[in-house]
Amino acid sequence: MTKTIKPHYDNLIIGFGKGGKTLTAWLAKRGEQVALVEKSDKMYGGACINVACIPTKALIKKAEEKMPYQKAYGLKNELTSFLRELNYDNIEKLPAATVITGEASFVSPNEVLVKMLRNKEEKRITANRIFINTGSQPFVPPIPGIDSAKNVYTSISLLEQSELPEKLVIIGGGFIGLEFADMFAKFGAEVTVLDSADEFLPKEDEDVADEVHKVLTGKRISIVTAADVQRVENTDGDQVRVEYKDKTGETVFLQASALLVATGRKPMTEELNLEAAGIKTNKRGYIEVDASLKTNVPHIWAIGDINGGPQFTYISLDDFRIIRDQLSGADYTSVEQRNQVASSVFITPPLAHIGLREREALEKGYEIKVARLPASSVVRARIEGDTHGLLKTVVDKKTNKILGCTLFCTGANEMINTIQVAINCGLDYQMVRDTIYTHPSMTEAFNDLYALI
Numbered sequence: 001m002t003k004t005i006k007p008h009y010d011n012l013i014i015g016f017g018k019g020g021k022t023l024t025a026w027l028a029k030r031g032e033q034v035a036l037v038e039k040s041d042k043m044y045g046g047a048c049i050n051v052a053c054i055p056t057k058a059l060i061k062k063a064e065e066k067m068p069y070q071k072a073y074g075l076k077n078e079l080t081s082f083l084r085e086l087n088y089d090n091i092e093k094l095p096a097a098t099v100i101t102g103e104a105s106f107v108s109p110n111e112v113l114v115k116m117l118r119n120k121e122e123k124r125i126t127a128n129r130i131f132i133n134t135g136s137q138p139f140v141p142p143i144p145g146i147d148s149a150k151n152v153y154t155s156i157s158l159l160e161q162s163e164l165p166e167k168l169v170i171i172g173g174g175f176i177g178l179e180f181a182d183m184f185a186k187f188g189a190e191v192t193v194l195d196s197a198d199e200f201l202p203k204e205d206e207d208v209a210d211e212v213h214k215v216l217t218g219k220r221i222s223i224v225t226a227a228d229v230q231r232v233e234n235t236d237g238d239q240v241r242v243e244y245k246d247k248t249g250e251t252v253f254l255q256a257s258a259l260l261v262a263t264g265r266k267p268m269t270e271e272l273n274l275e276a277a278g279i280k281t282n283k284r285g286y287i288e289v290d291a292s293l294k295t296n297v298p299h300i301w302a303i304g305d306i307n308g309g310p311q312f313t314y315i316s317l318d319d320f321r322i323i324r325d326q327l328s329g330a331d332y333t334s335v336e337q338r339n340q341v342a343s344s345v346f347i348t349p350p351l352a353h354i355g356l357r358e359r360e361a362l363e364k365g366y367e368i369k370v371a372r373l374p375a376s377s378v379v380r381a382r383i384e385g386d387t388h389g390l391l392k393t394v395v396d397k398k399t400n401k402i403l404g405c406t407l408f409c410t411g412a413n414e415m416i417n418t419i420q421v422a423i424n425c426g427l428d429y430q431m432v433r434d435t436i437y438t439h440p441s442m443t444e445a446f447n448d449l450y451a452l453i
């Protein structure tokens with residue numbers, strides 16, 4: 001049974017994202033009254049669970065197991081439904097917390113109007129503290145025809161398709177573009193990635209980017225850099241035709257059954273009526289916050305993607321920790337205290353990274369030692385049946401501290417967390433080199449990698 005909605009709460013959280021839901025539970029367990037407003041009944045638990053991290057990684061796993069796409073699609077939906085319900089129940093079962101399903105917009109700095117999803121009724125709610133956790137959404141560049149052509153998708157709408165596209169073109173070769181390219185190629189689609197950047201993976205060192213390029217192009221994925229997409233339209237048979245100019249300025253046409261646009265994200269602020277609360281946004285439209293994640297309005301905070309920080313679920317969770325410590329008088333109260341954070345692109349094998357790359361360390365003037373190890377030299381990689389890739393690390397010559405590490409190998413997304421702990425605890429590289437790891441594991445490759453320093 002849903003709870004009665006009150007006109008006033010101690011805390012109002014707008015958006016069921018990772019940080020917001022964790023904060024809701026924490027506050028409610030302390031006995032504070034909390035309302036959590038979520039506009040969609042398909043989004044309890046936020047983007048990660050419903051349309052982002054979890055469904056994509058579930059599909060990637062099934063693609064690696066060579067499961068047919070339609071079956072994997074069904075299992076993905078079962079998993080997201082299960083998690084959605086669990087997330088709703090985990091909040092709603094707390095006596096001091098209420099989930100309100102409706103769209104929130106500000107009326108004044110302390111008052112929010114909620115348009116209820118079920119009966120379109122409008123409720124006005126005031127609160128002492130307000131936390132905005134409304135996330136981000138796909139950004140679609142203004143390419144002629146892109147809004148009107150059929151079979152053009154974002155990551156969200158492509159995940160709703162039960163049929164595998166035979167031929168897929170992807171605009172954007174970042175996190176989403178590469179994860180979807182690799183996943184759909186594993187399911188059997190023919191994939192082309194068009195990216196506007198001059199280089200493939202421009203942030204990575206050349207040796208790493210080359211290795212990733214070699215592995216991806218080895219699986220029916222074509223990668224085009226410096227692609228200037230001009231137009232998108234349909235053929236008579238509803239195929240998508242993409243026109244782009246290549247590096248040399250020559251016009252090229254591609255035809256596909258589906259087009260995915262994966263060119264970054266934009267903030268989910270349109271419906272919030274931020275002006276009514278006097279909340280400032282930055283040039284990119286994200287809510288401006290200080291190091292304690294407070295907006296310019298003293299009782300309003302912004303958590304997760306919406307505050308313009310790195311767009312990862314674990315950052316949204318860490319935003320929660322920063323606010324939790326402010327409210328409880330504990331120590332971790334500022335993003336400036338945040339340790340180094342790793343990231344992982346979930347292609348096969350995964351590409352994980354933390355800290356400085358070789359080029360970045362040199363640009364910053366460090367004297368460095370660099371070690372590289374082919375993944376094929378790790379016995380666990382042979383057991384896993386995936387010997388592609390390489391492991392690379394950068395160490396400060398003067399201090400013996402690890403400056404950075406890039407792992408492109410099976411298990412990289414787990415292994416990078418060990419290096420994260422080593423860096424954040426200030427361990428010398430010799431400690432990582434000489435630790436006794438379980439055998440046979442991918443992590444024991446660090447014995448060999450750091451022995452090369």
Ligand SMILES: Cc1cc2nc3c(=O)[nH]c(=O)nc-3n(C[C@H](O)[C@H](O)[C@H](O)COP(=O)(O)OP(=O)(O)OC[C@H]3O[C@@H](n4cnc5c(N)ncnc54)[C@H](O)[C@@H]3O)c2cc1C
Pocket residue numbers: 014015016017018019020037038039040043044045046047048051052053054056057102103104105133134135136155176268271272303304305306310311312313314316346
């Ligand atoms: C395809 C894809 C894959 C990804 N994979 C990963 C990954 O593997 N690992 C990782 O760490 N990150 C990943 N990310 C990024 C990650 O999903 C986001 O950084 C994270 O979900 C952001 O969470 P959040 O807390 O900001 O809010 P969100 O989870 O985005 O939640 C915001 C919620 O607010 C609701 N809302 C919006 N406006 C209103 C309103 N006016 N009123 C009421 N409710 C509102 C929305 O419906 C939504 O449910 C991925 C993203 C995408 C798109």
Ligand SMILES: NC(=O)c1ccc[n+]([C@@H]2O[C@H](COP(=O)([O-])OP(=O)(O)OC[C@H]3O[C@@H](n4cnc5c(N)ncnc54)[C@H](O)[C@@H]3O)[C@@H](O)[C@H]2O)c1
Pocket residue numbers: 141171172173174175176177179194195196197227229262263264265310311312343344345346
């Ligand atoms: N594994 C993960 O943790 C994970 C997975 C998916 C998404 N995410 C998060 O979501 C965010 C958004 O992902 P994304 O892939 O949309 O953004 P992104 O910023 O990672 O990549 C966007 C890519 O699109 C290209 N691009 C932009 N405009 C273009 C155009 N007009 N034509 C061709 N190429 C163009 C850019 O050069 C870039 O390579 C990521 O930055 C990340 O924070 C994380």
